[in-house]
Amino acid sequence: MFRAHCLLVALRRCSSAPCPRHPQVARLSVQEAQEAQELAGDVKVQGWVRSVRSHKEVLFLHINDGSSLANLQVVGDPTMENRDLTFGSAVEVQGKLIRSLHKKQNVELKAENIRVIGPCDNLKFPFKTRERHPLEYTRQFPHLRCRTNILSSLLRVRSEATAAIHSFFKDNGYVHIHTPIITSNDCEGAGELFQVRTSDKVPEPGENPHFFNVPAFLTVSGQLHLEVMAGAFTQVFTFGPTFRAENSQSRRHLAEFYMVEAEISFTESLQDIIQVMEDLFKAATSVVLSKCPQDVELFHKYVSPAQKGRLEQMLKNKFIIISYTEAVEILKQAPQTFVFQPEWGCDLQTEHEKYLVKHCGEVPVFVINYPYDLKPFYMRDNEDEPQRTVAAVDLLVPGIGELCGGSLREERLPFLQSRLERLGLAHAYQWYLDLRQFGSTPHGGFGMGFERYLQCVLGMENIKDVIPFPRFPHSCLL
Amino acid sequence: MFRAHCLLVALRRCSSAPCPRHPQVARLSVQEAQEAQELAGDVKVQGWVRSVRSHKEVLFLHINDGSSLANLQVVGDPTMENRDLTFGSAVEVQGKLIRSLHKKQNVELKAENIRVIGPCDNLKFPFKTRERHPLEYTRQFPHLRCRTNILSSLLRVRSEATAAIHSFFKDNGYVHIHTPIITSNDCEGAGELFQVRTSDKVPEPGENPHFFNVPAFLTVSGQLHLEVMAGAFTQVFTFGPTFRAENSQSRRHLAEFYMVEAEISFTESLQDIIQVMEDLFKAATSVVLSKCPQDVELFHKYVSPAQKGRLEQMLKNKFIIISYTEAVEILKQAPQTFVFQPEWGCDLQTEHEKYLVKHCGEVPVFVINYPYDLKPFYMRDNEDEPQRTVAAVDLLVPGIGELCGGSLREERLPFLQSRLERLGLAHAYQWYLDLRQFGSTPHGGFGMGFERYLQCVLGMENIKDVIPFPRFPHSCLL
Numbered sequence: 001m002f003r004a005h006c007l008l009v010a011l012r013r014c015s016s017a018p019c020p021r022h023p024q025v026a027r028l029s030v031q032e033a034q035e036a037q038e039l040a041g042d043v044k045v046q047g048w049v050r051s052v053r054s055h056k057e058v059l060f061l062h063i064n065d066g067s068s069l070a071n072l073q074v075v076g077d078p079t080m081e082n083r084d085l086t087f088g089s090a091v092e093v094q095g096k097l098i099r100s101l102h103k104k105q106n107v108e109l110k111a112e113n114i115r116v117i118g119p120c121d122n123l124k125f126p127f128k129t130r131e132r133h134p135l136e137y138t139r140q141f142p143h144l145r146c147r148t149n150i151l152s153s154l155l156r157v158r159s160e161a162t163a164a165i166h167s168f169f170k171d172n173g174y175v176h177i178h179t180p181i182i183t184s185n186d187c188e189g190a191g192e193l194f195q196v197r198t199s200d201k202v203p204e205p206g207e208n209p210h211f212f213n214v215p216a217f218l219t220v221s222g223q224l225h226l227e228v229m230a231g232a233f234t235q236v237f238t239f240g241p242t243f244r245a246e247n248s249q250s251r252r253h254l255a256e257f258y259m260v261e262a263e264i265s266f267t268e269s270l271q272d273i274i275q276v277m278e279d280l281f282k283a284a285t286s287v288v289l290s291k292c293p294q295d296v297e298l299f300h301k302y303v304s305p306a307q308k309g310r311l312e313q314m315l316k317n318k319f320i321i322i323s324y325t326e327a328v329e330i331l332k333q334a335p336q337t338f339v340f341q342p343e344w345g346c347d348l349q350t351e352h353e354k355y356l357v358k359h360c361g362e363v364p365v366f367v368i369n370y371p372y373d374l375k376p377f378y379m380r381d382n383e384d385e386p387q388r389t390v391a392a393v394d395l396l397v398p399g400i401g402e403l404c405g406g407s408l409r410e411e412r413l414p415f416l417q418s419r420l421e422r423l424g425l426a427h428a429y430q431w432y433l434d435l436r437q438f439g440s441t442p443h444g445g446f447g448m449g450f451e452r453y454l455q456c457v458l459g460m461e462n463i464k465d466v467i468p469f470p471r472f473p474h475s476c477l478l
Numbered sequence: 479m480f481r482a483h484c485l486l487v488a489l490r491r492c493s494s495a496p497c498p499r500h501p502q503v504a505r506l507s508v509q510e511a512q513e514a515q516e517l518a519g520d521v522k523v524q525g526w527v528r529s530v531r532s533h534k535e536v537l538f539l540h541i542n543d544g545s546s547l548a549n550l551q552v553v554g555d556p557t558m559e560n561r562d563l564t565f566g567s568a569v570e571v572q573g574k575l576i577r578s579l580h581k582k583q584n585v586e587l588k589a590e591n592i593r594v595i596g597p598c599d600n601l602k603f604p605f606k607t608r609e610r611h612p613l614e615y616t617r618q619f620p621h622l623r624c625r626t627n628i629l630s631s632l633l634r635v636r637s638e639a640t641a642a643i644h645s646f647f648k649d650n651g652y653v654h655i656h657t658p659i660i661t662s663n664d665c666e667g668a669g670e671l672f673q674v675r676t677s678d679k680v681p682e683p684g685e686n687p688h689f690f691n692v693p694a695f696l697t698v699s700g701q702l703h704l705e706v707m708a709g710a711f712t713q714v715f716t717f718g719p720t721f722r723a724e725n726s727q728s729r730r731h732l733a734e735f736y737m738v739e740a741e742i743s744f745t746e747s748l749q750d751i752i753q754v755m756e757d758l759f760k761a762a763t764s765v766v767l768s769k770c771p772q773d774v775e776l777f778h779k780y781v782s783p784a785q786k787g788r789l790e791q792m793l794k795n796k797f798i799i800i801s802y803t804e805a806v807e808i809l810k811q812a813p814q815t816f817v818f819q820p821e822w823g824c825d826l827q828t829e830h831e832k833y834l835v836k837h838c839g840e841v842p843v844f845v846i847n848y849p850y851d852l853k854p855f856y857m858r859d860n861e862d863e864p865q866r867t868v869a870a871v872d873l874l875v876p877g878i879g880e881l882c883g884g885s886l887r888e889e890r891l892p893f894l895q896s897r898l899e900r901l902g903l904a905h906a907y908q909w910y911l912d913l914r915q916f917g918s919t920p921h922g923g924f925g926m927g928f929e930r931y932l933q934c935v936l937g938m939e940n941i942k943d944v945i946p947f948p949r950f951p952h953s954c955l956l
Binding site: 029166199214218245255257468 | 525527567568571597622626634641644651656657659660663673676691702707718719744914916919939947950952
């Protein structure tokens, strides 16, 4: 909708308002121009050409500036055509917004002047007008693929989802924390850590070879640092990059990916954590669906038609909760055979997770109370099954498998201490034990893989297509 | 203000609502309890003890849960005291909110039951009740210092400022981009880069020693990747960690710090970029001042009394703009002597920047049009002084010096190509040249150091005290 003060808004948005060379002209984004209901008089719109059609009496251009999926139709005089006016070129069009006779749009821009700002050599440009390029092909051009419809829609959705996640936590009283990227915590699964070094120079005798005096690594999770903060702010969250040096070429793994993590003090029940996970998923998804309907539709129409109905189901119904023990029973009774035989005490594989989701009707499923021996030292021993299960939860979703993982944390000093001692980690984690010595509280939290979240909402098969610059084994382009 | 639906809000906030053991009791945060105007009946409040005063007939507790700087006063019966009820312990108080007779607060909590959830051994706990600990001292305890007033206020301000910056860009139509942390761009100032490696194992003959096939580094700036995105979305921003392997122990440098960066297409004037920088500073600061008045006041009262008046001046007045050439003239005419003699063609040092800010009346100063030879290859050559100055801008602020740096980027293919060829970088930056070959637009952008921004707003001297977990040479605690 075009509000009465839209010109003002537009003028405020573009900082050099009005246009310095044409003070009577207002700059509008393509989206603002498309949405115009009142017609704004003389406007100037800039963007990239998506198509050129030249007829005997009229020239049609579609231009796009990334503000939305839809293009703005420009109608010009055939004399305005020139050989630089090609697909991909950057143009500035000055003219009048007029009511369109065509059903597809409210308005179009009647051009008075078209200026090519940056031409685009169509012989060398890797994308062609009105052609749908396979995602594998576009991946070769990380510096240009954001100009395709599918990647530009994806990145707009990613941006809205990011904002929605920040808002969800802020509105619920959480403090945002920047947990560190470089960390000296090296005890968890050291094989999958990236090391951070300064240079290859051999240290002088007596010189410490480490910039930080100790070996330093890229973070695999902000959880332990968030627990520090939950001891001061009660409810905290972080949303930042995490890293795995895993030699996996799967469609579900990246070496650099984003995690949303939350930690909540004064909670004694896994149900509390589960509720926040479900609320977060539903709140973020509702915002994305209402803010980017066109972008989401593109995916649900061309990429993953099954996803649309599924998403509506997910938002409408309460997520299902089953125990790990129940899950193993379901798997054992499954009519299908698995590569990995389901067995109590063994990790659930992706094939198992997908079966469980299907078994429950293609809805999100929380699996709780995993075997004690499968899970890391910080998870809370269940009082009714000591040393047999811990208060852990994974959220499995259709098409993806594991989306979130969380737990209550072991807040009882003697339990945690003896567990760390058995692992030989009590000294390295003295600071973590301190949190239990000074004003400890029952607490818990979870992490959600942001790229997997986007895959789930949009139905994207390959995780490399939901992040601007994917990093994975053998590839770090740009 | 306590709204009528506050109980509902509170019940929604804490996910296990109502309290499972006391279904008639609502959970409130300390801030909600403090703000209560209508009295909420039976409530339960959890937090950490900030002080205990036991009189003959009454027990006073102050508790805090990090939701605000202010504590909630709890009034109890002396029989409720026990030896675990000490400074730093975690408690749960059930009782009734009543109107307080004391002028300092609206309400207090009349305790019916006080339960110590997590005791705190005061002999070992590094902080003492009602004592102001020097910041150097608190820095030794990165896992506990967030429980001091100063650090908890700092982190609440940091969280609000983060949200305000995201909102500023979102409200102005920018798309948020996660620029990569690991990058193969190694050509700029390689000495200050951290390398990312997997392990120390010697590669097999014929095996590529690099996880990504190429050497990989931690990003020093998201700018070049943002330029990619500005070529699709017109207005983009990023807000993430950046890294320098600089061996500096200064109070202004960290090895890991946060940058806010924006990039704007279709702009031909440095003035456009300057306007966004000024708007961002003022918008974020206004939000922080209005959302965290108590927290900000703590700094302006105890840490940096001069800062309060300065900030008001900054927000009220237009920032000053001078050229680099004018700046050098001002410095040459200065009555004071500098360690580094000011000279046209030399970098401005921190001592120079501070003098310029003082000279202009302790207000923010934009310095524009720096010497061509001082600045990186991507900055745009000024048409009126070719190869003498570039369209660069730095924002200098009181107490800090450089807060932001920006420029117009060289969008003209021949200019950029010849510059990269002279530097021997044309091959490595072919992808960057591509951006100029395919629909290039005049564009520009800037980066703001987030920690320096916080130092500026709060008057904090040491950058190590405005980030949750500081990383610097010889130190990477936790």
